[in-house]
Amino acid sequence: MSGDIEGGAPRAPGTAVRVLTPPAGVPGALGERGSLQAGERVLLLDAKQRRYLIALGQGTSFHTHAGIVAHDDIIGRDEGATVTGTTGRRFLVVRPTLADVVLKMPRGAQVIYPKDLGAILVAADIGPGARVLEAGVGSGALSMAMLRAGADVLGYEIRADFAERAVANVTTWLGTSRYRVELRDVYEGIDASGLDRIVLDLPEPWRVIPHALGALRPGGVFAAYLPTINQTATLRNALARAPFALAETAEVLRRTWHIETRSVRPDHRMVAHTGFVTTARLVERADDQVPAPTSSTGEELQAWSPIEDEPEPVEDPT
Numbered sequence: 001m002s003g004d005i006e007g008g009a010p011r012a013p014g015t016a017v018r019v020l021t022p023p024a025g026v027p028g029a030l031g032e033r034g035s036l037q038a039g040e041r042v043l044l045l046d047a048k049q050r051r052y053l054i055a056l057g058q059g060t061s062f063h064t065h066a067g068i069v070a071h072d073d074i075i076g077r078d079e080g081a082t083v084t085g086t087t088g089r090r091f092l093v094v095r096p097t098l099a100d101v102v103l104k105m106p107r108g109a110q111v112i113y114p115k116d117l118g119a120i121l122v123a124a125d126i127g128p129g130a131r132v133l134e135a136g137v138g139s140g141a142l143s144m145a146m147l148r149a150g151a152d153v154l155g156y157e158i159r160a161d162f163a164e165r166a167v168a169n170v171t172t173w174l175g176t177s178r179y180r181v182e183l184r185d186v187y188e189g190i191d192a193s194g195l196d197r198i199v200l201d202l203p204e205p206w207r208v209i210p211h212a213l214g215a216l217r218p219g220g221v222f223a224a225y226l227p228t229i230n231q232t233a234t235l236r237n238a239l240a241r242a243p244f245a246l247a248e249t250a251e252v253l254r255r256t257w258h259i260e261t262r263s264v265r266p267d268h269r270m271v272a273h274t275g276f277v278t279t280a281r282l283v284e285r286a287d288d289q290v291p292a293p294t295s296s297t298g299e300e301l302q303a304w305s306p307i308e309d310e311p312e313p314v315e316d317p318t
């Protein structure tokens with residue numbers, strides 16, 4: 001962490017928060033240039049476009065059902081080289097992109113798909129120097145996207161194994177010191193202030209609204225990623241009752257195309273639904289606004305649920 005995120009409310013005495021940070025400057029991190037080196041991770045693609053992510057090591061080899069590839073045949077080559085395995089099958093070698101890494105890296109929690117990572121970066125306006133609180137960090141896919149966009153990211157995560165996985169992934173692929181993960185429950189509060197952005201990927205983001213009011217700077221962006229429209233509607237109704245404006249919800253439908261000589265058509269398969277991205281800006285409280293409720297079982301849930309009338313009791317004529 002670059003230290004730009006100011007400490008907020010004092011911590012309760014005796015509250016231990018474990019903090020995890022990656023070391024800076026990992027060799028072979030995303031964005032390397034020049035010839036391929038031992039220690040770097042590269043992507044191998046076979047003729048059927050199957051993808052294999054491997055770490056290059058001198059004297060070692062990569063085994064697939066399509067043959068064995070000696071790492072020494074790759075080390076020292078340029079990206080885009082083609083190498084031949086023992087069975088004569090050819091593999092294209094490139095450095096992986098962030099999207100390749102996200103889909104192939106070890107996961108604890110379900111990661112956000114690359115198509116949505118891009119949308120979140122733009123919708124939440126993540127850029128160099130942005131002070132971002134992210135919860136929960138899960139496997140670190142969204143953390144990596146925001147770190148690569150230049151943000152300083154403070155992560156809150158309730159599960160130690162997921163926090164460790166996220167930090168390990170960031171260490172392996174980015175090795176930046178602009179990342180710090182704290183083991184804590186964001187529903188209980190945010191121990192930071194002056195944040196530019198709060199970005200959430202957890203089940204009940206509306207429970208973070210009361211804490212966001214003190215942690216976000218005026219004009220800051222509150223962003224949440226949710227899998228169902230029910231959750232999204234609950235969030236939007238809670239945001240509408242709090243001092244937030246410019247609320248917007250969108251989903252990304254990304255359809256790839258098959259383009260081969262005269263055969264030009266959409267691909268048969270696509271990742272259809274993943275999640276909804278909602279953003280809103282913190283503004284001055286209007287006089288007619290009521291405070292945001294804090295729980296999904298509370299007032300705001302009733303506000304959007306249709307309330308069915310109780311059936312009239314039928315009198316027994318006897």
Ligand SMILES: C[S@@+](CC[C@H](N)C(=O)[O-])C[C@H]1O[C@@H](n2cnc3c(N)ncnc32)[C@H](O)[C@@H]1O
Pocket residue numbers: 109110111112135136137138139140141142143156157158159162184185186187201202203
């Ligand atoms: C779907 S995962 C996040 C995946 C992550 N965005 C990624 O791309 O890798 C949701 C995470 O939220 C965490 N979580 C749930 N409730 C939380 C809370 N109240 N405070 C902090 N983390 C929470 C879970 O443990 C889980 O790791």
